[in-house]
Amino acid sequence: MTTISLGGDGYLRARDAAAQGLSVRQLDRAVSAGLLVRVGRGVYAPPADRWPxxxxxxxxxxxxxxxxxxxxxxxxxxxxxxxxxxxxxxxxxxxxxxxxxxxxxxxxxxxxxxxxxxxxxxxxxxxxxxxxxxxxxxxxxxxxxxxxxxxxxxxxxxxxxxxxxxxxxxxxxxxxxxxxxxxxxxADGLAENPGESWSRAQLILNGIPIHRLQTEVFDEHGRFVARPDFDWVDDDGKILVVGEFDGLEKYVKYLKAGEDTDSALRREKERESRLQDLGIIVVRWTWTDLCTPKRVPNRVRIQLQRAGLL
Structure with a gap:
């Protein structure tokens, strides 16, 4: 998985972010999501309680x-x-x-x-x-x-x-x-980062069953669509709901050689649309959501009820 590289002093400067394909808009989005903190003009850092x-x-x-x-x-x-x-x-x-x-x-x-x-x-x-x-x-x-x-x-x-x-x-x-x-x-080694683990912990502690992690989804023609973080299925094994934790890595996870982050994010949006075309409900959340008590479990529970799984 591709990750954002910080400078040797632990900060991310806008010019270095641009060299990695990150626009000011993406940086602003990361700040809004609580993934980065703006510490000065054009200078960012991870939140103090992460990556120390x-x-x-x-x-x-x-x-x-x-x-x-x-x-x-x-x-x-x-x-x-x-x-x-x-x-x-x-x-x-x-x-x-x-x-x-x-x-x-x-x-x-x-x-x-x-x-x-x-x-x-x-x-x-x-x-x-x-x-x-x-x-x-x-x-x-x-x-x-x-x-x-x-x-x-x-x-x-x-x-x-x-x-x-x-x-x-x-x-x-x-x-x-x-x-x-x-x-x-x-515990499950398929969880890819602490954010996914924290998500799972909140769901477990709030009595929400978790079916599978990182399961590949294919369309009716057998073409690969996505590998969501979590999924929930009906009695026949059909995926009805998927959950996605959007950590900092999601800003660069889908980058291919030579493309910018806007292109990667457009492909991620297309990926979500393809899941929805299959009749799958997509639930997303961020670090900020996890920091708000019960927000993620409640959001997931509503969609599981909508799908008839609870």
């Missing part, structure tokens, strides 16, 4: 670890490249077997506990917890609760993590393990 992991990863690589300590939790997640939903990266996280109680200071959080040899890896010269141990630790301690747990576990499965190993961590009596276990029960 690169800077944190550099801090992890630069720090001096206490003897025997292993980088863990959210800090290890940045080393593994695991997606997290609005993580708190204000502190560097370590786990040490030599600490009975651990401590939390302004820039460092030391967690007490053992890390088995099978649960430790070395990444860029830094000893850290394995992807399975890391994902489960983040899941059980995420400030975002069930949604945060689902996001990191979805991402871990997408990266090839072993579900059974994460389930084994769920059998250990530790803080937050119940939430993490429940999230793991719903």
């Amino acid at each position: 992991s690169d800077a944190h990863r550099l801090r992890v690589l630069a720090m001096d670890n206490p003897a025997g300590a292993v980088v863990s939790h959210a800090s290890a997640a940045t080393l593994h490249g695991l997606p997290m939903l609005r993580p708190d990266l204000s502190r560097l996280h370590l786990t040490s077997p030599s600490s009975d109680r651990g401590y939390k200071r302004k820039t460092r959080h030391l967690h007490p506990g053992n890390v088995a040899a099978a649960d430790a890896v070395v990444i860029d010269g830094v000893r850290a917890t394995s992807v399975e141990r890391t994902a489960f630790d983040v899941a059980r301690t995420s400030p975002q609760g069930f949604a945060g747990a689902l996001a990191v576990l979805d991402g871990a499965l997408r990266c090839g993590a072993d579900r059974s190993r994460m389930e084994a961590h769920g059998r250990e009596p530790r803080t937050g393990v119940g939430v993490a276990r429940e999230a793991l029960r719903h």
Whole structure:
């Protein structure tokens, strides 16, 4: 999936956006949707609560670890490249077997506990917890609760993590393990980003059934039409409703070599029209919608009722 490239200082300037095929209109649309923040004339940045992991990863690589300590939790997640939903990266996280109680200071959080040899890896010269141990630790301690747990576990499965190993961590009596276990029960590596995971978490918590993720849709002639994020079917397996989370990537997801973003967005609109021509209801939402309590579940529920699925 193509993504928007920020400058080395973490900002996106209008001239650089234009070089990537993004017009001022598209940038304004991204600001309205809460995907970018305008920090100055012609200068944009991701919202402060998104994409902070690169800077944190550099801090992890630069720090001096206490003897025997292993980088863990959210800090290890940045080393593994695991997606997290609005993580708190204000502190560097370590786990040490030599600490009975651990401590939390302004820039460092030391967690007490053992890390088995099978649960430790070395990444860029830094000893850290394995992807399975890391994902489960983040899941059980995420400030975002069930949604945060689902996001990191979805991402871990997408990266090839072993579900059974994460389930084994769920059998250990530790803080937050119940939430993490429940999230793991719903985790699916087909989810492509934290926004899709957050969407699913909201639907699950509001009692809305989810049928499938990322299913290819074809027309009556067998021609590919789309691969929506979510779909709901009738008793005969016919798709009646699809759901699409429009994150920042959707602005450039459909770019082909040599075309601008306007062309890609026109093709995306045509794609939606083709789905509607098949009698499929298309429901869309953004980060801003997800930040408004119950907006997405209510929107989906109305369309499922309209289709006779609820």
